[in-house]
Amino acid sequence: MKTSTIKRMLAVGVTFFSLSALAEVKVIAHSSLKDEALSQDIVTKLFLGKQDKFPSGKRAVVIDQEPGEDIRDEFYIKVVKKNPAQLKSYWSRLIFTGQGLPPKRVLDDDEVLELIIDNPNLIGYVSGEADVSGVKVLFNMP
Numbered sequence: 001m002k003t004s005t006i007k008r009m010l011a012v013g014v015t016f017f018s019l020s021a022l023a024e025v026k027v028i029a030h031s032s033l034k035d036e037a038l039s040q041d042i043v044t045k046l047f048l049g050k051q052d053k054f055p056s057g058k059r060a061v062v063i064d065q066e067p068g069e070d071i072r073d074e075f076y077i078k079v080v081k082k083n084p085a086q087l088k089s090y091w092s093r094l095i096f097t098g099q100g101l102p103p104k105r106v107l108d109d110d111e112v113l114e115l116i117i118d119n120p121n122l123i124g125y126v127s128g129e130a131d132v133s134g135v136k137v138l139f140n141m142p
Contacts, residue, residue: 024128025075027139028112030120033058038138044080046123048090049100054123062103063112063124071109071127078141079125 027043029035034056038046045051046060054060065072067084076082082090094100106112112124116135126132128142 023071023074025071025078025125025141026128026130026132026137027079027123027125028116028132028135029123029138030116031134031136032120033136035138040079040139043139047080047103049094059121060123061121063115063122064103064105065112065125066105066107069108071125075125079139
C-alpha cells in the first residue's frame with residue numbers, strides 16, 4: 001500500500017473514533033420547572049439569546065461553560081450547530097451592535113449543577129456522565 005493511502009485510512013479512522021467518542025450532552029434546569037422537555041430549536045434560541053423564556057413563560061437565564069472545555073464545544077457543535085469560531089463571531093457581532101451579551105460562564109459541570117439546584121430560573125448543560133439527580137433534564141443529545 002502507498003504511504004498516502006495509509007495516511008488517509010488513518011485520518012478516517014481517527015475522525016471516526018473522535019466522532020464516536022463524543023460524550024452525551026444534557027440540558028438541565030431546576031427540578032421545579034413545569035416544562036417537561038425542550039426541542040432542539042428552543043434550546044438553540046435560549047443559548048443564542050434569541051429567547052429568554054421557557055415555553056411555560058417562566059424567565060430563563062442561561063449559564064455557559066468556559067471556552068476550551070470539551071463539553072462546551074460538543075454542546076455548541078451538536079445542539080446549536082456552531083463551532084467555536086462561529087460562536088465567537090456570533091457573540092462579537094451582537095456585542096458590537098449592542099444587541100446582546102453572551103451567557104455567564106462557569107467552570108464545569110459541578111458548578112452548573114450547583115447553581116441550577118439553587119436557582120429555579122437557570123438553564124445549562126452538562127456532560128452525560130454528570131449526576132443529574134436533583135435537577136430536571138429538558139433535552140438530551142447523544
